Amino acid sequence: MEFIDLEAQRCRLETRIDDAIAAVMHHGQFIMGPEVATFEESLSEYTGVPHVISCANGTDALVLALRALGTGAGDQVLVPSFTFAATAEAVALVGATPVFVDVDEQTFNMSSDTVRAALVAYPTAVGAVAVDLFGRPAPYADLRDVLGGRWLIADAAQSIGARHGDTMVGALADVTTTSFFPAKPLGCYGDGGAVLTTRADVASVVRSLRVHGKGTHKYDNERIGYNSRLDTIQAAILLPKLEILEDEMERRQQIATLYSEGLADVVGVPTVEVGVRSAWAQYTIRAESRDEIATLLRGRDVPTAVYYPRPLHLQTAYKDFPRASPTLKVAEELSEIVLSLPMHPYLDEPDQRVIIDAVRDAVRR
C-alpha cells in the first residue's frame, strides 16, 4: 500500500503527461515556454484569482510574496509553529523575524483567538502568514478582522482545490502562495510553486522579482530579485493534472468521509465546518497511542507519517525566535499525538477498510 499513490494518477492520465513532456522537448522553449503562461491562465480560471505568477517552488513563492509586500529587516511576522519549516524560513530569509503563534486543536490552524493573543504580546507585528494545514483553509475572514490593517498571506501549499463556500483557496486572502512539490494536492514531477493575488501591484512586483528584479526588459534591473521560474516541462505536466483536480478533490472528500465514519468513535478525527471543503492533503488523526497505532499498521503493510514531530519553536534553527507565549501548548501537544493515514484520490475502499480495521484493533489493545 502507498501513502500517496502518484503512479495511479499517472496511469489514469495514460500517455498525456509523456506527450506533454515530448511536446516541450520538441519546441525547446525550456524556460518560460508557452505552457507556463497557459498553466498560469488555467490556474487563474480554476481559482477565480486574476493574477497567478508561477515560480520555482513553494518556499520561493512565500519569499516573493513577502518581498512584494515590502517585508524586510525589523519586521515581525506572525506564523504558526505547527507547520512545515518553509513558512517561517521564508520570513527569516527576507530578513524579518518570525513570531511563533499557537494553533487550534481541532483545526490545526491559527485561529482568531491564538492570533489575538499573539498581538497582545507583539502589537507591532506587520502581518501574518496563515497556513491551511493538511488542506483545510484557515479562518481568513476572522483572521482579517483580528489583524486590522496588517497584511495576511495564505500559505496554501497543502490546499489548492479547497474552498470556503463558493470561494476557492487563492481567493480567500489578498496574497496566496502554493507549492507543486510532487506530494501536494496539485503536484508536478519536480519542484514548482506559485503566487496568486487579487492585487495588480503585488503581481507586478512578483513578476519582476522572479526574473532577477527585471524592469521593462530582461537587462533592465529595478530591484534585487531571484532566479525563480517554473520550468516549462513542469508547467506542461501540471496542465493535464489540473484538468482532473476537481474530480480528485471529490474523491478525497469521499475518502475522508469514510475514514471519519469508521474512526470517529475511537480516535480524534479531523472535522471541517459546513460549507468548507478541505483539499485533504493529509488525513490526520489524534490519539495518545499514535506510536502503537503506527507500529501495528506498519506490521500490516500500512504506511503512516507524523506531520509534524516537533513544532518549529522547539527546533534548533528556530528556537531563538520570539513566540507569542513561553509555551505554545497546543502545538506541543499535537506533535505528540498526530498521525497521518494514507490519503490520495486513488485509495480504494477495500484498502481503506484494512486501514480502519487496523487502527481500531490498535486502539482496542
Ligand SMILES: *Cc1c(COP(=O)(O)O)cnc(C)c1O
Ligand atoms: C510544502 C510546503 C511549503 C514549501 O513548498 P516547497 O515547494 O517544498 O518549497 C511551504 N509551506 C507549507 C505549509 C508546505 O507544506
